[in-house]
Amino acid sequence: MDIHSTVTLNNGVEIPRLGLGVFMMSDGEETESAVRTALEVGYRHIDTAKAYGNEASVGKAIRESGIPREDIFVTTKLWNAAMREGNEEEEFYASLRRLGFDYVDLYLIHWPVKEAYVRAWSIMEKLYDKGLIRAIGVSNFNPHHMETLERSATITPAANQIELHPFLTQDTVCAYFRGKGIALESWSPLGRGALLNDPVIARIADRLNRTPAQVILRWHLQQDFIVFPKSVRRDRIIENAALFDFSLDEKQMTEINALNRNERFGADPDTFTF
Numbered sequence: 001m002d003i004h005s006t007v008t009l010n011n012g013v014e015i016p017r018l019g020l021g022v023f024m025m026s027d028g029e030e031t032e033s034a035v036r037t038a039l040e041v042g043y044r045h046i047d048t049a050k051a052y053g054n055e056a057s058v059g060k061a062i063r064e065s066g067i068p069r070e071d072i073f074v075t076t077k078l079w080n081a082a083m084r085e086g087n088e089e090e091e092f093y094a095s096l097r098r099l100g101f102d103y104v105d106l107y108l109i110h111w112p113v114k115e116a117y118v119r120a121w122s123i124m125e126k127l128y129d130k131g132l133i134r135a136i137g138v139s140n141f142n143p144h145h146m147e148t149l150e151r152s153a154t155i156t157p158a159a160n161q162i163e164l165h166p167f168l169t170q171d172t173v174c175a176y177f178r179g180k181g182i183a184l185e186s187w188s189p190l191g192r193g194a195l196l197n198d199p200v201i202a203r204i205a206d207r208l209n210r211t212p213a214q215v216i217l218r219w220h221l222q223q224d225f226i227v228f229p230k231s232v233r234r235d236r237i238i239e240n241a242a243l244f245d246f247s248l249d250e251k252q253m254t255e256i257n258a259l260n261r262n263e264r265f266g267a268d269p270d271t272f273t274f
């Protein structure tokens, strides 16, 4: 494995295992600079969303990098309001315009808005069939959302992006989606930073001469989770990509798995209100 290693999605499209997440980065120089730095360091995968308000800066930094568009994997997401208002298609084209691209690599339903995600999926299938999206997927789906979707879907989601980290391992949910050939993406892989002071992680990091962030990110990679930690700092963007010259042994993986306490730092897909 190296920074360019990919996971092959169920439609044959390859997604880099490591990317940069840009949630909570302000549009403009902050996002542009983080994306620019990540591309310089070798990242080829950026995870944004309509709701993050920074698609335009992501697109600008990518265009100005001089790296061919097809060498960079970009994910964006359909926001809840568009599903509630029934203007999914317009919303997709607006994302495309803000990014300044003629296609998106991965387009996700951001949250399973009740009574709306099934219709949204059928619209995404049409956009996929038109060649405007290379892969379509979901986010924050539990198995029961998938069961509802499956009743009418003609395309199986390529990925499910869910909150995953050592304090929230979601073993049953992961096994369910893996069983369907749906790739898993970890959001808030560092628990928004809250996991970095855990003593078990710190001890393993110390023994391996690595940082806690590197140990946690490596734990994700060794489980085939696709991961995109967020940082605007150059030193951390570099640190978070230096994951390919060490590994965790079975005992260390087991110790980290045992940290699970079903603790969420974000909303619960069954009770979110936004």
Ligand code: NAD
Pocket: 020, 021, 022, 023, 024, 047, 048, 110, 139, 140, 161, 162, 186, 187, 188, 189, 190, 191, 192, 193, 196, 213, 214, 228, 229, 230, 231, 232, 236, 239, 240, 266
């Ligand atoms: P994260 O787990 O990536 O943590 C980010 C925090 O950790 C930041 O405060 C950052 O300063 C700190 N950090 C990063 N690297 C560090 C390092 N090496 N050392 C010390 N601190 C470090 O949290 P996140 O941003 O919530 O999640 C990552 C990405 O996941 C987002 O940017 C977004 O792309 C995606 N996401 C998706 C959803 C969804 O609903 N689909 C929800 C949340 C996040």
